[in-house]
Amino acid sequence: MKVLITDDSSLARKLLLKALPESLTDEVSQAANGEEALAAYEAGQAELIFLDLTMPVMDGFQTLEHLHKIEANVIVIVVSADIQPQARELVMALGAAAFIKKPISSEAMLATLHEIGVL
Amino acid sequence: MDMLSEDQRDALQELMNVAMGQAADQLARLTDTFVVLSVPRIHSAANLSEAQLPAIMGAEQMVDITRQSFLGQVRGEAFVCFGSHGADQLAELMGYDEDNIQQREELMLDVTNILCGACINSLAEQFELPVSYGAPSVFSRQAPFKQAMNNKALQSHQTLIMEIRFEVKACQFTCDLLLCIAQETVEHVMAVIDRLLS
Numbered sequence: 001m002k003v004l005i006t007d008d009s010s011l012a013r014k015l016l017l018k019a020l021p022e023s024l025t026d027e028v029s030q031a032a033n034g035e036e037a038l039a040a041y042e043a044g045q046a047e048l049i050f051l052d053l054t055m056p057v058m059d060g061f062q063t064l065e066h067l068h069k070i071e072a073n074v075i076v077i078v079v080s081a082d083i084q085p086q087a088r089e090l091v092m093a094l095g096a097a098a099f100i101k102k103p104i105s106s107e108a109m110l111a112t113l114h115e116i117g118v119l
Numbered sequence: 120m121d122m123l124s125e126d127q128r129d130a131l132q133e134l135m136n137v138a139m140g141q142a143a144d145q146l147a148r149l150t151d152t153f154v155v156l157s158v159p160r161i162h163s164a165a166n167l168s169e170a171q172l173p174a175i176m177g178a179e180q181m182v183d184i185t186r187q188s189f190l191g192q193v194r195g196e197a198f199v200c201f202g203s204h205g206a207d208q209l210a211e212l213m214g215y216d217e218d219n220i221q222q223r224e225e226l227m228l229d230v231t232n233i234l235c236g237a238c239i240n241s242l243a244e245q246f247e248l249p250v251s252y253g254a255p256s257v258f259s260r261q262a263p264f265k266q267a268m269n270n271k272a273l274q275s276h277q278t279l280i281m282e283i284r285f286e287v288k289a290c291q292f293t294c295d296l297l298l299c300i301a302q303e304t305v306e307h308v309m310a311v312i313d314r315l316l317s
Binding site: 008009010011012053054055056080081082083084085086087090101102103 | 126129130132133136137138139140141143144147153154156157158245315316
């Protein structure tokens, strides 16, 4: 499965990569904002997107809106520190498959991937 | 002066990101609204009046500023900067009497306590360094930011400054939280960051 990690923080991307189960680490690419993520999706580099919400250039909400609008064939898991209930509701309404709060742990990652049927 | 490498800045920004998420959640619960967050900024400066804080410094508008100190292996001060009508808008949203100055100040201090508490607690937890707090107080009333920060009491601080903006679109309320870490304790923060990066 082609995995795309989208976060403006290189540390956050590194921590997320570490939390990924080995079976998902064969084809991983990275993006630093929503614009780069959409470009990667258009280029066929993403079947599963991990998406941060607070990013410069294009934030996670805008990215999700765009993916929702074009009916993108991709699974999006939002990984964010924005733990407001409204943020979670909004991203789920925009088609996210799941929400994982930061800081991410391997346990939360595994539980979520099982819950949405990726593993 | 820049005491941070690019990697260190990135890591600290990510820790701040987690902390501001906690603070925004608390503010959202208090006001029953959605709080819009932006990417936190980090500045290195001899003191707050010298820091490049474009969002606040660029404006000549009058602001109210509150202050809360924190102590421990990481020590410093947090300032919350309320725009000229910020506290009024918040008071209106919360059903307070806008003309009651005492109530308005109490609300600013409550918000300061909530934002600083959540942010600093989260950072301290991530740093694995316990902190304690002083009581929040009003630092300055209705003065431009730069003028307020020229206070002599701050001149000796060598600080790492973290800037977070909280925005409640429902009532056009904006406030800026500035977390200033005293130079003599910055090394503890850097040690945690370097550990994270290794």
